[in-house]
Amino acid sequence: MSKSTVSARFRRVDVDEYDENKFVDEEDGAENQMGPDEAEVDSLIRQGNLNEALHAVLKNPPINTKNQNMKDRAEGLVLKVLSAFKSSDIEKGVQSLDRNGVDLLMKYIYKGFERPSENSSAVLLQWHEKALAVGGVGSIVRVLTARKTV
Amino acid sequence: MAYHSFLLEPISCHAWNKDRSQIALCPNNHEVHIYQKDGTKWTRIHELKEHNGQVTGIDWAPDSNRIVTCGADRNAYVWTMKDGAWKPTLVILRINRAARCVKWSPKENKFAVGSGSRLISICYFEQENDWWVCKHIKKPIRSTILSLDWHPNNVLLAAGSCDFKCRMFSAYIKEVEEKPGPTPWGSKMPFGEVLFESGTSGAADQTGGGGGWVHSVCFSQSGNRLAWTSHDSTVSLAEGGKTRTVNSLSSETLPLLCVTFITENSLVAAGHDCYPVLFVYDGAKGSLTFGGKLDVPKQASQKGISARERFQNLDRRASETQSTDKNLSTLHKNSISQISVLNGGKNNCTRFCTTGMDGGMCLWDVKTLESAMKDLKIV
Numbered sequence: 001m002s003k004s005t006v007s008a009r010f011r012r013v014d015v016d017e018y019d020e021n022k023f024v025d026e027e028d029g030a031e032n033q034m035g036p037d038e039a040e041v042d043s044l045i046r047q048g049n050l051n052e053a054l055h056a057v058l059k060n061p062p063i064n065t066k067n068q069n070m071k072d073r074a075e076g077l078v079l080k081v082l083s084a085f086k087s088s089d090i091e092k093g094v095q096s097l098d099r100n101g102v103d104l105l106m107k108y109i110y111k112g113f114e115r116p117s118e119n120s121s122a123v124l125l126q127w128h129e130k131a132l133a134v135g136g137v138g139s140i141v142r143v144l145t146a147r148k149t150v
Numbered sequence: 151m152a153y154h155s156f157l158l159e160p161i162s163c164h165a166w167n168k169d170r171s172q173i174a175l176c177p178n179n180h181e182v183h184i185y186q187k188d189g190t191k192w193t194r195i196h197e198l199k200e201h202n203g204q205v206t207g208i209d210w211a212p213d214s215n216r217i218v219t220c221g222a223d224r225n226a227y228v229w230t231m232k233d234g235a236w237k238p239t240l241v242i243l244r245i246n247r248a249a250r251c252v253k254w255s256p257k258e259n260k261f262a263v264g265s266g267s268r269l270i271s272i273c274y275f276e277q278e279n280d281w282w283v284c285k286h287i288k289k290p291i292r293s294t295i296l297s298l299d300w301h302p303n304n305v306l307l308a309a310g311s312c313d314f315k316c317r318m319f320s321a322y323i324k325e326v327e328e329k330p331g332p333t334p335w336g337s338k339m340p341f342g343e344v345l346f347e348s349g350t351s352g353a354a355d356q357t358g359g360g361g362g363w364v365h366s367v368c369f370s371q372s373g374n375r376l377a378w379t380s381h382d383s384t385v386s387l388a389e390g391g392k393t394r395t396v397n398s399l400s401s402e403t404l405p406l407l408c409v410t411f412i413t414e415n416s417l418v419a420a421g422h423d424c425y426p427v428l429f430v431y432d433g434a435k436g437s438l439t440f441g442g443k444l445d446v447p448k449q450a451s452q453k454g455i456s457a458r459e460r461f462q463n464l465d466r467r468a469s470e471t472q473s474t475d476k477n478l479s480t481l482h483k484n485s486i487s488q489i490s491v492l493n494g495g496k497n498n499c500t501r502f503c504t505t506g507m508d509g510g511m512c513l514w515d516v517k518t519l520e521s522a523m524k525d526l527k528i529v
Contacts, residue, residue: 021268023292023313099400136402138383145362145382147314 025147035062035074045084054093057081058104063148071150078108083123094130102135106143107150151518153481154192156185157509162205163488164505168212170492174198175505176205182219184236200227200238207252207263214258220249226263226273228282241282243271253298259326262307264295270309272321272341287319287342297366301373305330305339308346308376310364316378316386318346334374334390346388348378348396362405365421370411371497375431377417379406385419387431387438399429399438408489412499412516415529418444420486420504424478426514430529441528444519445480484508 016022036057044053057078062070085093097105109131112124131139143149157177164175172195174184182198182205203222210217217236220226224245227238243249247266254261260274263284268291273284293312300307307321320339322330331337336345349361362381369376377387383405386398406421415433420426428441484507492513494500505511520528 021292103400137404138400138402141362141381141383141405142400 034060035070036060036077038073038077041077041081045081050081050085050089051093051096053081053084055096055101058097058101058108061104061107061150063150074150075108075111079112079120079123082109082112082127083120087126090126090130091133094127094134097134099135102131103139103142104150105131106135106139107146110140110143111150151481151515152513153510154512155508155510156192159509160484160487160507161505161509161511163208164490164503164511165208165210165217166490166492166503167210168215173511174208174210174217175511176208176219177509178204180204180221180223182208182217196236198227198229198236198238201225203248206248206250209252209254209261211254211258216254216258218252218254218261220252220263220265222248224248224265226252226261226271228261239282241273241284243273243284244286245269245271247294250294250296251298253300255300255304255321256302257304257327259304260321260323262298262300262321264298264309264311266294268293268295270295270298270307270319270321272307272323274323274326276325285323285341287321289342290344290347291317296363297378299367299369301333301335301369302371303330303333303373306333306335306345306373308367308369308378310367310378312363314349314361314363314380316346316348316364316367316376316380316388317344318376319344346376346390346394348386348388365405366408366419368410368417368496370414371495372414375411375414377409377411379409379419379421381405385409385417385429385438387417389433389436395436397431397436397438399440401427401440403427407485407487408504410489410491410499410502411496412491412494412502413528414497416441418489418502420489422485423480424482424484424486424506425480426486426489426504428528442523444514444523445482481512482506482508482510 036059041053041057044056062074109124109128112120159178162176162178164173166173171187172184174182176182180201183194184196185192186195201221201223205219205221207220215231217229226241226243229236229238243263245265245267249263249265251264263271270287271284273282276283291311295309295311297310305320305322306318308318310316320343322339322341330339364378364380367378374390379385384398384400388396404422406419409417409419412418415431417429418426425443425445427443429438430441431438486504486506489504491499492501492503500516503513
């Protein structure tokens with residue numbers, strides 16, 4: 001009469017996997033996105049050409065790859081560039097970016113917030129303020145609604 | 151700009167009759183209320199009570215004077231005026247989730263209902279059985295349909311969906327109409343054919359991502375242009391023709407919930423920022439640009455703050471900085487959820503109306519806006 005209620009193994013089944021109407025994102029062919037070029041960015045930082053370094057590090061974002069290592073490396077590199085800026089130069093750096101660049105910068109900033117390290121949050125907050133002034137709330141909305149992110 | 155507050159609750163949806171003397175709206179419950187314009191006042195003249203769930207869409211056919219409503223109870227009713235009262239006729243939509251939006255076709259011989267069942271029901275009247283029947287468009291829709299708009303040829307239907315895509319389908323019903331002629335969007339139009347889908351035509355965006363839910367779609371008066379707004383704060387416009395061009399503009403505001411054409415080149419959209427904005431499309435350059443905010447707030451009177459008030463402010467907030475205005479200076483005090491053209495049609499609109507979550511309805515006059523805002527050019 002009564003079913004055996006001892007085993008709770010059924011609770012570990014992920015029923016969503018068996019839903020035939022489950023929404024699956026379209027696979028966008030991962031155009032070999034290698035992430036920003038580490039060597040190029042490093043040399044630009046050493047030369048002190050920070051605006052160029054910013055543009056270089058925002059190239060080839062690893063959006064479509066599933067490779068978590070690549071994404072982490074890219075994020076680390078971006079953080080290095082952002083920290084290298086002087087506070088007074090941040091605004092000019094943001095102004096030199098186009099609309100897509102500002103959106104991408106916002107994505108990296110929020111990714112950086114996810115894993116705070118020594119002092120990273122302070123730098124990121126300064127960049128966030130300047131990027132918000134240029135991109136507006138819309139750029140943050142685009143970070144939240146993006147299906148594939150850095 | 152006339153603002154009238156109907157309720158304290160959100161207005162779920164609204165529709166106007168042909169001469170704009172009556173408005174049918176849903177006061178966030180199971181009913182539809184019809185208000186009649188009485189000089190400057192609005193008086194409620196009818197209450198349509200038939201739905202068992204919230205009424206999510208209302209459309210009023212101007213020529214045949216029929217109202218179609220759809221609700222969260224998975225039903226749609228067609229209301230006809232008989233002896234001074236509105237009589238409902240049930241339409242079985244064969245859906246198992248709530249209906250979300252409804253639109254009469256331009257010739258008013260059929261209507262389309264978008265629902266959470268991931269399909270669109272095209273309903274038409276069958277004379278022999280004296281009964282509304284419906285046909286479904288299912289593929290390739292993968293999520294709730296949020297908005298619909300018909301092309302002027304009575305066959306093409308644009309649908310914005312929660313699967314991040316705006317699509318154009320053919321809703322050709324051979325029982326009620328002739329085969330349609332070719333259009334810039336295509337010439338073969340069997341029922342259910344997809345003539346346009348946003349986001350698939352190449353253009354690998356650098357930022358990738360699929361965009362957001364498509365909240366609202368709108369055809370231009372000629373039907374050659376299709377505009378839609380999306381939850382990732384973008385507004386896009388597609389132009390039919392041999393080269394299908396799609397232009398998007400990422401805006402700096404919160405997402406826009408509704409959009410309409412007011413001329414062939416200008417769009418007005420509104421959303422969570424509580425004010426309508428103008429966008430201008432340049433067909434030759436193929437660019438969509440921001441035209442301006444359409445709500446000019448009354449300048450907060452800059453009267454001198456007395457010394458006592460200054461101390462009180464300091465004390466309250468314990469800071470030196472000027473506090474940001476907590477009150478919205480726009481006419482609508484909450485998100486605008488629907489926009490409709492009142493006079494002039496979609497190619498020469500002179501007045502449009504917005505309703506929102508603050509329970510208010512605002513009538514906007516295009517000529518007044520043009521003169522009030524310098525730099526505002528409606529092309």
